[in-house]
Amino acid sequence: DIQMTQSPASLSASLGETVTIECRASEDIYNGLAWYQQKPGKSPQLLIYNANSLHTGVPSRFSGSGSGTQYSLKINSLQSEDVASYFCQQYYDYPDTFGAGTKLELK
Amino acid sequence: EVQLQQSGAELVKPGASVKLSCKTSGYTFSNYYMSWLKQMPGQNIEWIGNIYGGNGGTGYNQKFKGKATLTVDKSSSTAYMDLSSLTSEDSAVYFCARVYYDGTYYYGVMDAWGQGASVTVSS
Numbered sequence: 001d002i003q004m005t006q007s008p009a010s011l012s013a014s015l016g017e018t019v020t021i022e023c024r025a026s027e028d029i030y031n032g033l034a035w036y037q038q039k040p041g042k043s044p045q046l047l048i049y050n051a052n053s054l055h056t057g058v059p060s061r062f063s064g065s066g067s068g069t070q071y072s073l074k075i076n077s078l079q080s081e082d083v084a085s086y087f088c089q090q091y092y093d094y095p096d097t098f099g100a101g102t103k104l105e106l107k
Numbered sequence: 108e109v110q111l112q113q114s115g116a117e118l119v120k121p122g123a124s125v126k127l128s129c130k131t132s133g134y135t136f137s138n139y140y141m142s143w144l145k146q147m148p149g150q151n152i153e154w155i156g157n158i159y160g161g162n163g164g165t166g167y168n169q170k171f172k173g174k175a176t177l178t179v180d181k182s183s184s185t186a187y188m189d190l191s192s193l194t195s196e197d198s199a200v201y202f203c204a205r206v207y208y209d210g211t212y213y214y215g216v217m218d219a220w221g222q223g224a225s226v227t228v229s230s
């Protein structure tokens with residue numbers, strides 16, 4: 001199985017700040033990478049797919065980039081409603097595998 | 108509005124089985140795949156498998172073969188997951204989630220999720 005290593009595990013940032021979360025795959029996943037947001041007690045919500053495609057309805061302050069084995073999620077101008085956990089998913093190869101998640105808090 | 112409504116929390120004894128349901132509305136069930144996922148506190152989400160609403164065709168994570176069985180009832184637009192021979196390692200929250208389809212391509216990502224169903228295995 002492809003291993004997804006996500007960093008950092010936790011992150012504290014101020015309102016208006018830009019934050020970046022990264023995922024590294026154990027092999028090339030050819031942009032088969034998605035990002036999700038999960039708030040406590042809630043279901044995950046799709047943010048980004050195909051490494052850099054913004055899902056319908058997702059605010060444009062979220063963006064994804066990367067290629068090969070290295071991918072990142074950037075949140076511009078952090079808002080209070082962005083406090084959540086974020087995790088990546090590779091779907092290039094079966095079985096789909098997920099990163100361990102990044103917990104984003106307000107400083 | 109797309110909705111996936113999962114069945115409630117389950118408390119089951121070791122060795123028993125449980126059947127979780129995921130009733131859908133707001134879209135054409137038979138045109139989409141449904142994935143099932145496992146989330147345990149402090150651990151990575153695991154993809155269990157998926158099933159096509161049109162014909163019940165399935166794909167499983169090798170790790171969950173023999174543990175999980177996915178089925179659908181097209182008449183009620185409902186997906187089901189049977190979990191068998193339960194142990195404490197099966198205690199988790201289980202999600203059903205629709206696989207994203209833009210009308211042309213199926214992407215291996217999930218664009219709508221159920222609320223999750225907690226399964227606790229305890230004697």
